[in-house]
Amino acid sequence: MPVANGEVPVLIVGGGPVGLTARALLARWGVQALLVEKHSELSPFPRSRLVNVRSMEIYRQLGLAAEITANAFRPEYGRIRFRDTLHAHDFATAAMIGINAPVPETPVIGAVTSQDRLEPTLLAATDAPMRFGVELIDLTEEAGSVVAVLVDHQSGEETRVRARYVLATDGANSTVRQRLGIDTTGPGAMGGFTTVVFNADLDRWCADRPAGVYFTAHGLFAPLYPEGGWAWFVPTPEDAARPDWPGLVARALGPGADVQAEVLRVQHWVMNAFVAERLRHGRILLAGDAAHAIPIVGGMGMNAGIADAHNLCWKLAGVLHGWADAKLLHTYETERHPVAHRTLRQAVANTHLMVRVHNQRREQLRTTSGATPPPMELPWSDRYFAQLGLVLGVTYHSDAVLTDGTDSTDGTDSSASPEPPDTGTDYVPTAKPGHRMPHLWLSHNRSTLDAFGEWFTLLTPDPTHWERHTTAPWPVRIEALPGKHAERCGLRPHGALLVRPDGHIGARWCDRPPSGSTLHQALAAITGSVRP
Incomplete structure (x- = not known):
């Protein structure tokens, strides 16, 4: 196979929100970067659902906040609701502080929006080069640079790119992290889950009681876009090879729902919980899920990765422009590693609290002997999931x-x-x-x-x-x-x-x-x- 050669100040590996944000930040700071993404296009799955206030402050600085907000749900969707089934009444509800209404600590408001709605905005933020369908298969550190071997999946062509620095934002199963032999600490895999993207008319149960997330005994339901679409998040069934997904969605909506679900896409994934033991290996730096995989409860994983990029990119710019010494990059790990561990602890605690809610509800239903039980008091204060202390x-x-x-x-x-x-x-x-x-x-x-x-x-x-x-x-x-x-x-x-x-x-x-x-x-x- 032919091998081409090239040089670039920064190579970004991975085209999710963190890699795309880093690409936009580096472009704003006058640093040339090449981003490569092994998939042939942006992900069509909703994945992360929340842009918190700190991330929105960063996007305000990039001039992107208004567009993100315009494509997101209205602030009243900044709420979580708990129901026995989607068509039942709420037995508990809580606001997402900083999402459902402005707070005095910041000039912005966060947004409920799907990752596949956010990423096109980030992609269009700069014309810096990006290559889809190109995967990193090897990398070697040399004096003053890193040589990465890339393969184009469509043509089969291998490319050797020499970069001053490599930023790995290639997800929880990071090829870069594995190539470097960097271990992780934490609970690890917390179970297999499936996301089912579907269309259905659910307005009769949700339009007058909007929420970004509906937690039910049969999985988590989330509206995807202001104009329509839903996602169902559920533990992966034992026989997930050829199940009747429309039928499973209909049954999960609850008895008597009588809804036809048009299933569009299905994705299986593992909810991981870990932090990399190191965020840096010479001229190679880890950010986002490659550095820390955070459980989804609380919506902190993507946002922590965006903060990683914001912390790191000005330092890379300073080093590459010559007004900072390379030892400034040591402070990236010193500053962000403790935040990653603290964020992981918080997300795991959030997950345990959610399990506790459902256990208490089951006990409540058992003891009421068929009668409609009263609303349940959540085992946290209204500001618990605000987590402004963690993000601001x-x-x-x-x-x-x-x-x-x-x-x-x-x-x-x-x-x-x-x-x-x-x-x-x-x-x-x-x-x-x-x-x-x-x-x-x-x-x-x-x-x-x-x-x-x-x-x-x-x-x-x-x-x-x-x-x-x-x-x-x-x-x-x-x-x-x-x-x-x-x-x-x-x-x-x-x-x-x-x-x-x-x-x-x-x-x-x-x-x-x-x-x-x-x-x-x-x-x-x-x-x-x-x-x-």
Whole structure:
């Protein structure tokens, strides 16, 4: 077979939401990337169903939030409902906080939307090269690069691509991770499941009680698109080779439903729960499901992967553009690995709670002896599945974060707060280094989060003073922070916050900096630069 050769700064392996987001971010940051996807097209299956507020903040930065929202369900679908059958009444319900209505902690609202509706938007976000039907079959690290061997499934042609870095976003069964011999930790496979995509008229039971997810005793039902379509998620039957899927769907809808289901597609999959032992191997980095496979309850897996890409891509851009040292990439694993473990623990806990709901309901039905039981109180608070503490309260501790000596609440820092609880329920905004910069309105419809981009942002109530500080060669923009916000962020009149391109605070000076070289030194330290 003929072998062609090529070179690219970044090779992305895997064309799901995480790989596509990384492709868009790198393009925005001026880095050439090639994305290869072994399948011949984007996946036709709904898969992930939720874009949380942190992901939507990232897509707002990319200019994609409005289109994603336009293609998604209305906010009232940001709710989960529990029923004995789909055509029964709710015995419990809960809101998806941050999805069903705005929350003051962010300028965006999350969205209930299917992954196959999200991916075309991400694909169209940039014209960076992407090759469908091309699979990575081997890779070798060499001095200063990685050589990947790719095969085109249609032509059979092999291509050798030399990349400065490889980003593996190729899923829970990652070829790259397996080639590198990186092991995983966690529960592992939690069972086989099947997704059945079908058309049916279910409006009579759902139109006036909308939800993004209906949990029933016979599986999980989810509306797919505002214009129609449904998915049924169920443990894979023992004989799944040639079952009567329309009949199974009809029976799962419950006795007396009398609904004809037109089955369109069926997919079998394994729900995995693990975290890779390492997220980096030399010039090869893992993100998304390749780095951490998260159970679906709570909708955190895809969103954690999008945050991975957001954390990593500005660092790759800095290294490739020359204003950051390669050791900055060490901080990717240092910062994201703990988040992956915490997210996995939360998703497993969510799964156990869902099982507990159904067990309690079965017991309730058993003890009422055929009578209609009363509504059931869920075994969690209304904000439990909000998990804003996990998605907005992530704190990074690494060499890319400079502490400012206010780690304890001592009365001098109005923004100081403890680490969020492990449930991820509560989020207390704080402007301490390592945290996501809080959302504060700078002007009408312009948030502090809108000030961030392909640069470092210096937020200060005294821009004139800080403009005298030298920042070359790093990209830096200085932004005025109104005095009322400065006080909330623990800043005096001449203080400042240095915010990284990913929106996390890299450094804070509560008052006037000690010298004219303070900002230069901070940027050098955060980016691992050896420049004087």
